[in-house]
Structure formats: structure tokens, C-alpha cells
Amino acid sequence: MKNKYLFPVLILCTGLFLSIWFHSSTTSQNNRFIQQEFRLLAENRYLMIKESLDHHWTVLHSAALVFKTFENISREQFSAFVKPLMHHYPNIQALSWVPRIKDEDREAYETLIQKEGFSAFMIKEKHGKRMIRRERSEEYFPVNYIEPFVGNEKAFGFDLASNLTRRKALIEVRDSPVEMLASARITLVQEAGKQFGFLLFYPVFKKNTQLSNIDSRRKGLRGFANGVFRIGDMLNESKRGNTELQAFDITLPDKPENLFSSTKSPVSKIVTKKTINVAGRSWQLVFTPTDSFVKKHERKLAFIGLIAGVTFSFLLSAFVYNLLNKKKQVEEKVQKRTQELYESETQIRAIVNTAVNGIINISENGKVLLFNPAAETMFGYTADEVIGQNIKMLMPEPYKSEHDGYLKKFIEKGKSSVIGTGREVIGQRKDGSAFPLYLSIGDMQMNGKRQFVGMVIDITKRKEADLELIKAKEKAEVANRLKSEFLNTMSHELRTPLTVILGNIEELLEIEELPDPAEIVDISQDVYKSGIHLLALINDLLDLSKIEAGKLDFLFEEVVVDEIIEEVIKTMKPLAKEKKLELHYQGKQHLSVRADPLRLKQVLLNLLSNAVKFTDQGSIAISSVRDNTMINIQIDDTGCGMKEEDLEFIFDPFRQIDNSMTRKIGGTGLGLAISKKIIEKHNGSITVKSQPDRGSSFLFSVPSYQGEIEHE
Numbered sequence: 001m002k003n004k005y006l007f008p009v010l011i012l013c014t015g016l017f018l019s020i021w022f023h024s025s026t027t028s029q030n031n032r033f034i035q036q037e038f039r040l041l042a043e044n045r046y047l048m049i050k051e052s053l054d055h056h057w058t059v060l061h062s063a064a065l066v067f068k069t070f071e072n073i074s075r076e077q078f079s080a081f082v083k084p085l086m087h088h089y090p091n092i093q094a095l096s097w098v099p100r101i102k103d104e105d106r107e108a109y110e111t112l113i114q115k116e117g118f119s120a121f122m123i124k125e126k127h128g129k130r131m132i133r134r135e136r137s138e139e140y141f142p143v144n145y146i147e148p149f150v151g152n153e154k155a156f157g158f159d160l161a162s163n164l165t166r167r168k169a170l171i172e173v174r175d176s177p178v179e180m181l182a183s184a185r186i187t188l189v190q191e192a193g194k195q196f197g198f199l200l201f202y203p204v205f206k207k208n209t210q211l212s213n214i215d216s217r218r219k220g221l222r223g224f225a226n227g228v229f230r231i232g233d234m235l236n237e238s239k240r241g242n243t244e245l246q247a248f249d250i251t252l253p254d255k256p257e258n259l260f261s262s263t264k265s266p267v268s269k270i271v272t273k274k275t276i277n278v279a280g281r282s283w284q285l286v287f288t289p290t291d292s293f294v295k296k297h298e299r300k301l302a303f304i305g306l307i308a309g310v311t312f313s314f315l316l317s318a319f320v321y322n323l324l325n326k327k328k329q330v331e332e333k334v335q336k337r338t339q340e341l342y343e344s345e346t347q348i349r350a351i352v353n354t355a356v357n358g359i360i361n362i363s364e365n366g367k368v369l370l371f372n373p374a375a376e377t378m379f380g381y382t383a384d385e386v387i388g389q390n391i392k393m394l395m396p397e398p399y400k401s402e403h404d405g406y407l408k409k410f411i412e413k414g415k416s417s418v419i420g421t422g423r424e425v426i427g428q429r430k431d432g433s434a435f436p437l438y439l440s441i442g443d444m445q446m447n448g449k450r451q452f453v454g455m456v457i458d459i460t461k462r463k464e465a466d467l468e469l470i471k472a473k474e475k476a477e478v479a480n481r482l483k484s485e486f487l488n489t490m491s492h493e494l495r496t497p498l499t500v501i502l503g504n505i506e507e508l509l510e511i512e513e514l515p516d517p518a519e520i521v522d523i524s525q526d527v528y529k530s531g532i533h534l535l536a537l538i539n540d541l542l543d544l545s546k547i548e549a550g551k552l553d554f555l556f557e558e559v560v561v562d563e564i565i566e567e568v569i570k571t572m573k574p575l576a577k578e579k580k581l582e583l584h585y586q587g588k589q590h591l592s593v594r595a596d597p598l599r600l601k602q603v604l605l606n607l608l609s610n611a612v613k614f615t616d617q618g619s620i621a622i623s624s625v626r627d628n629t630m631i632n633i634q635i636d637d638t639g640c641g642m643k644e645e646d647l648e649f650i651f652d653p654f655r656q657i658d659n660s661m662t663r664k665i666g667g668t669g670l671g672l673a674i675s676k677k678i679i680e681k682h683n684g685s686i687t688v689k690s691q692p693d694r695g696s697s698f699l700f701s702v703p704s705y706q707g708e709i710e711h712e
Contacts, residue, residue: 008317015313034289034297035270038243042272042287045243049235049285050276056092056227056234057200057279059085060180063095064202064225071206071222073097075116075145082147091233093188093197094152097145098160099223103138113144118156125162126189134159141170141224154190155228166199173201173280174221175214182279185249185257188228195232196259200279202226231260235285242293246286250275259283270294358456364449366390366403378458380430396428424459435460501527554596554681558705561591561624561631568604569622575612582619583612589624592705593631599678600702606671607635607698615639618695630684630701637697642690650688651676675700 066081067073082095101109106123113121123134123142131154134140141160146152160166165184173181180202188197202225205211209220235245247259272287352359358375362368368391371383379386379394386393392403422440429435438457443450504523507515514520565585576583593600611620618638625632642650653673679686682702690696 008321012313012317015317016310019308019310019313031270034294037297038270038287038289038293039272041289041293042243042274045245045287046274046276046285052091053234053276053278056089056229057180059089059092060095060200060202060225060227063097063227064180064204067097067204067222067225073145078145079147086147091229092227093190093230093233094146094148094155094228096143096147096152096155096226096228097223098141098143098201098226100221101140101142103136103140106140109142113157121157123159124157125159131158131189134162137161143226152190152228155188158189160199160224160226169199169201170224173203173224174217177211178280180279182281184251184281185231185259188230191230195230197228197230198278200227200229235260236262242290242296244288244290246288248284248286249281250284251281256284263288358454358458360391360394360454360456362391362452362454364451366392369451375456378429378456379427385430394427396426396434399426400428427456427458436463552681554599556594556596558592559595559597559600561589561593561633564597564601565604565622565624565633568601568608571605572608572612575609576620579612579616581612581615581617583608584619584621586621586623589626591624591626591631593702594705595682595702599681603675603678603700604633604635606675607700610671611635611637611639611696611698615695626704627701629704629706631704632699632701634697634699636695638695641692641694641696642688643692647688647690651686 062085063082066078078097086092086095099109101123110122123140124131125134126132134142137159139161143155143158143160146156149156161170163186165186169181169183180200183199183201185196185198191197203217204222204225205217206220206222210216231247235247244263246261246263249257249259270289274285274287276283276285352370352372355372355374358378359370359372360368360375361370368386368389371381371386373383375386376382381394390403392400395403422438425437425439426434427437436459438459439454441452441454443452445451504527507523508520515523562585569583569585573583608620608622615637616639620635620637623634623636625634651672653670676686679700679702684700684702686698686700688696688698
């Protein structure tokens with residue numbers, strides 16, 4: 001087997017040897033000419049690079065001038081100014097604004113950027129291959145505005161001072177009188193390839209900063225206009241001039257750094273070196289000619305001989321070799337292609353089967369060809385139940401009946417409101433239930449026949465979330481309206497007694513004009529009543545606030561129901577007598593409850609005072625009865641009553657029934673809310689029954705006394 005390769009190898013080696021010998025013997029005499037021609041070419045290429053760099057520096061200078069002129073530049077204004085510049089200078093990776101942020105301003109700065117729509121924004125640093133939150137420092141220099149943003153997202157928020165090389169350049173250009181300064185070579189945080197980059201910093205100071213003074217420069221620094229460059233993108237265009245280029249940073253002569261190389265190994269020993277100043281750094285450019293340049297200037301006989309000899313040698317050896325190995329190559333190619341097709345099919349099938357969204361493939365007549373597992377879960381059918389059936393089985397009426405017409409219309413006319421777009425539709429599960437879907441459809445040609453691929457997403461939860469948001473919005477609007485109504489009511493309730501107090505006190509301000517004693521007594525009674533009313537309003541607010549905060553203390557003990565009811569009746573009788581109302585307690589039951597007597601009395605007073613206020617004629621009755629371990633106390637009146645739709649919020653804080661009787665009598669709407677919360681603190685409940693013009697009945701229950709009391 002080895003012998004069949006010996007002959008083509010000998011042919012190739014002999015031909016190459018003769019070709020190389022002929023070429024080397026004819027090229028030595030024109031090397032000096034090539035060197036001279038290339039030196040001129042390299043000089044021209046060097047001048048072009050220098051001019052290109054100067055133009056790019058001008059772009060950064062223009063961007064910096066904007067920040068020097070205007071202290072408040074918005075993100076949109078920065079983008080509008082920079083985009084045209086970037087269009088004309090595509091070799092600039094990015095232009096950015098890097099503000100100086102003190103540690104005490106860090107949180108406010110991060111919050112400000114987050115409010116601009118960047119919710120995940122933070123000042124960060126690079127830790128390995130990851131970006132993490134920047135450790136605390138006296139000051140930060142995060143990348144804020146950056147254009148273009150797409151492709152440079154990783155740099156957004158990156159603190160340039162967190163990296164030694166970047167920080168060194170920042171400090172040097174801040175403290176030195178130079179206008180701008182380039183950093184040493186770095187790997188950009190947004191770099192996806194393997195080339196090096198560098199940053200160009202242009203410091204921007206506050207107005208009236210003494211630039212000749214270092215301390216003044218440090219205190220007056222606002223930030224930096226920053227240019228981001230990939231060295232390869234900047235220099236690689238030199239290859240168009242038939243030159244290969246290598247670049248080295250020789251700012252520190254004893255530690256040169258490789259910046260860029262357009263070739264792994266020079267194709268010629270012809271070399272031209274140039275040194276260029278790059279914003280404060282020294283770069284050495286090493287130019288070598290490309291193979292095409294050398295060939296162009298070599299004697300034609302040398303090239304013809306070399307090309308002809310090498311070509312003939314390779315062709316002859318290749319012909320012999322291919323002739324011997326043709327069968328083997330064909331077999332290997334077929335095997336490789338078969339494996340590729342199998343892997344491709346396996347990959348596509350795995351993607352379809354593991355997709356989280358439903359994927360359905362149908363023919364031009366609507367028959368299902370593919371139904372992935374996600375679609376099975378979504379619709380409740382197995383693939384075997386659906387494949388071969390018409391796709392309309394997954395649709396409710398009237399879409400099911402209309403589907404075939406839509407499909408036929410698209411095939412005949414090529415027009416549809418669905419194909420090639422996405423929209424919300426209704427699907428139908430196997431159990432008959434309908435649910436909302438988001439459907440996007442595309443069409444394709446397979447073996448000359450049209451097929452359609454649909455992507456379906458169950459949006460039930462999203463719809464439910466939208467509904468919840470609407471309900472929450474409506475609830476918030478109601479709460480806001482109630483707050484406004486309560487404030488209006490409370491301002492009226494507070495103003496009324498205050499007006500009475502202030503108006504009456506004015507009568508007593510002049511000692512020479514004091515009214516007679518009887519009138520002074522009347523004035524004092526008015527002031528006293530208004531003060532009592534005002535105190536009651538304030539106490540209601542304080543009680544509700546304490547209950548809501550869990551700070552209202554309760555002192556539970558045995559309370560005799562008959563005694564506390566009779567005490568409350570005695571208090572309310574004068575008010576009832578004024579309105580000629582009967583107020584009576586129906587039967588003494590000799591019952592005891594576990595309660596705080598002060599709070600229980602407060603509930604009874606609230607309910608009885610409401611009954612008296614809203615009853616113009618008739619009577620008010622109080623009764624008590626035992627119900628297992630609970631004692632039920634009921635207050636019935638023959639007053640104005642309430643509508644059924646008002647009863648659901650009668651115990652809500654700050655709510656009042658909006659009718660003429662309520663508005664006439666007044667009140668804050670807190671009494672029943674406080675009563676309900678007090679009863680609940682007693683492990684009881686309170687309910688109400690009422691009909692318009694037929695009175696109301698309030699029933700509340702508290703636990704009966706069992707012999708032991710725990711204080712809360």
C-alpha cells in the first residue's frame with residue numbers, strides 16, 4: 001500500500017526542488033529594487049494611518065466639546081450628536097460619556113439611571129468573565145452614555161477605574177496638561193473576538209477650573225469623553241495597500257507590547273519601521289510586503305518558472321494521487337454527508353420536541369403534519385390524535401367553519417391577515433374548553449408544495465394578569481375617591497364646631513362689652529357642646545388609627561350585660577327625649593360577657609347614637625339573648641333605613657351613605673368601622689339588616705363569660 005504513494009511523492013519533491021532553485025537564483029538581483037519600492041509604499045501607508053488617527057481624534061474632540069460647552073446633555077441629545085459622526089467613522093467602536101461619581105452620590109446616581117428605563121443598572125466591575133456590582137470606592141467612573149448602545153451593552157455601567165490599566169490612564173490625563181490621552185492595550189469588556197483595544201480619554205472640567213493646578217483639576221473634573229477603539233479595526237485597512245502590518249506599544253522601551261498583527265508570520269524579510277505618537281503613547285509600526293506585492297515586482301521569468309514548476313508538480317502528483325485514492329475519497333465523502341444529514345435531522349427534531357411553545361406544521365389543505373409535545377400539553381391531544389386531521393379541530397366556532405375558506409383564499413390570491421404576522425386567537429382543548437392563544441404563522445415550500453408552520457403560545461395567565469391589573473386600578477381609583485370624600489367630610493365636621501367655638505369666644509373678648517350672665521352661660525354651653533363634638537371626632541380618628549396599628553389596649557373582665565346596657569340607655573335618654581322617641585331594653589336576661597367594659601360601652605353608644613340620629617319617630621329597642629357560647633345584643637330602630645346595595649360597605653372606614661338624611665346629620669363615617677373592629681377584637685361579629693323607611697337592625701355577638709379572664 002505504501003508503494004503506491006511513493007511515485008507521486010517523488011514527483012512532487014523533485015518538481016518543488018527544481019522550481020525553488022530556479023526562483024531563488026532569479027530573485028536575488030531585484031531584491032534591492034523591491035526594498036526601495038516597498039519603502040515608498042510603507043511611507044504612504046504610514047501617512048494614511050496617521051491621518052486616519054488624527055481624524056478619529058477630531059471626532060472625540062467634537063464629542064468632548066459638547067460636554068465642555070453644555071453641562072446638562074441628555075442621553076437623546078448625545079445620541080443625536082454622535083450618530084452622524086459614527087456613520088462617517090465606522091472604525092470607532094464606541095463613543096461614550098464617563099461621569100465622575102462620588103461614593104456618597106452613588107445610590108442616587110444608580111436610581112436616576114434606573115428611572116430612565118434601565119431597571120437593572122448598577123455601577124459594576126469585571127470579575128473573571130462576569131460583571132458584578134462594584135465594590136465601594138471614594139469615586140467611580142462608570143460608562144453612562146454610549147453610542148452605539150447595541151453591541152456595547154456590557155460596557156454600560158462599567159467603572160473604568162476598577163481596572164488598573166484604565167485607571168492609570170484616567171489619573172494621568174486628569175493630572176497632566178495634555179488634552180487627551182490613550183490607554184495602554186486592553187481587552188474591551190464588550191470584545192467578542194481576540195483583538196486588543198484601547199481607550200482615548202478627553203477630560204471635561206467644570207467651568208472656571210484652574211487647569212494649571214493639579215488640585216483644581218482633581219476637584220473640578222466632571223468626567224471624560226471616551227473613545228473606544230479596536231486596534232485591529234483601526235489598522236487592518238493597511239493591508240489594502242499590499243502591506244502586512246504589525247504594531248507594538250514601545251512607550252516603555254524595555255517592555256514592548258504586541259498590539260496587532262495582520263499576519264501570523266511575515267512573508268518577506270523586507271521590513272520598514274515607523275514610530276507614531278498615539279495620544280501620548282508611542283507605537284511602532286512594522287510594515288512588510290504582502291505576497292502579491294512581492295510577486296508584482298519580481299521578474300516575470302522567476303514567477304513563471306516558480307508557478308509553472310510548482311503547479312505542474314502539484315498537478316501531476318495530485319493526478320496520480322487522486323487516481324489511486326478516488327474510490328476511498330468518494331466513500332469518505334458519502335459517509336460524512338450521511339452523518340451530517342443525520343445530525344441535522346436529530347438537532348431539528350430535538351429543538352421542536354423541547355420547545356416551550358407549541359409548534360404545528362400543516363399542509364396546504366389544512367392537514368396536520370407535525371404536533372410537538374408543547375402543543376400536546378396545551379391542547380390535551382396526543383400527536384397521534386391530531387396528525388392527519390384538519391387543523392380546525394383545534395378551533396371553536398365560528399372560526400372552525402371559516403378556516404378552510406381563509407386557507408383557500410390565501411393559496412389562490414396570496415393575501416391574508418394572519419400569514420406572516422402574529423395575532424391573538426381562540427383555541428379549543430380536547431375537553432371542549434376555549435382559551436386565548438397568541439398565534440404566528442409562516443409559510444414555506446417543501447418539494448414544490450406549500451406548507452404552513454404555526455407557533456402558538458397560551459396567553460391565559462397573561463389575560464388573567466391583565467384583568468387583575470384592571471381590577472387593581474379600579475380599586476385604587478375607588479380608594480382615592482373615598483380619601484377625597486373623607487377629607488371633604490372631615491374638613492366640614494371639624495370646621496363646624498370650630499366655627500361655633502371661635503364665634504362664641506369672640507363675644508367674650510371685650511370685658512367692657514360682656515353679655516349678661518345668662519347669655520354667657522348659653523355661650524359656654526355652645527362652646528362646651530362643640531368642644532365635646534370636636535373631641536369625639538378626634539377620638540374616633542385616634543381609635544381607628546390605634547386599632548389599625550394594633551396599639552389599642554383591651555382590658556378584658558366579666559361584664560354584666562344588663563348593667564352596661566342600662567348605663568348606655570341612661571346616657572342616651574336625654575337625646576331620645578328631645579326627639580320624642582321611646583328607648584327601652586326588652587327584658588333582663590342576667591347575662592355576663594368576657595369584654596372590655598369601656599370598649600363595649602363605646603360600641604353600644606355608637607349604635608344607639610346612630611339609631612337616635614336616624615330615627616325621627618317611633619322607638620328604639622335593645623335586646624340580649626344567649627346563643628351557645630356567644631351573647632347576642634341587638635338594637636332595632638324605626639328610622640330611615642338603608643338600601644340593600646349600601647349595606648355591603650356600611651362598616652368600611654370613611655364611607656357614608658350618600659342621601660339627604662346622612663348629609664343633613666353629618667358625621668365622619670368612622671363609628672361603625674370602629675365598632676366592627678372592636679367587636680372583632682372580642683372574637684365576635686356584627687351584622688346589619690335594613691330596609692328604606694322601615695328602620696334598621698344591628699346585631700353583634702361577644703363571647704359569654706366562662707370564669708377566666710386573660711388581659712390583652
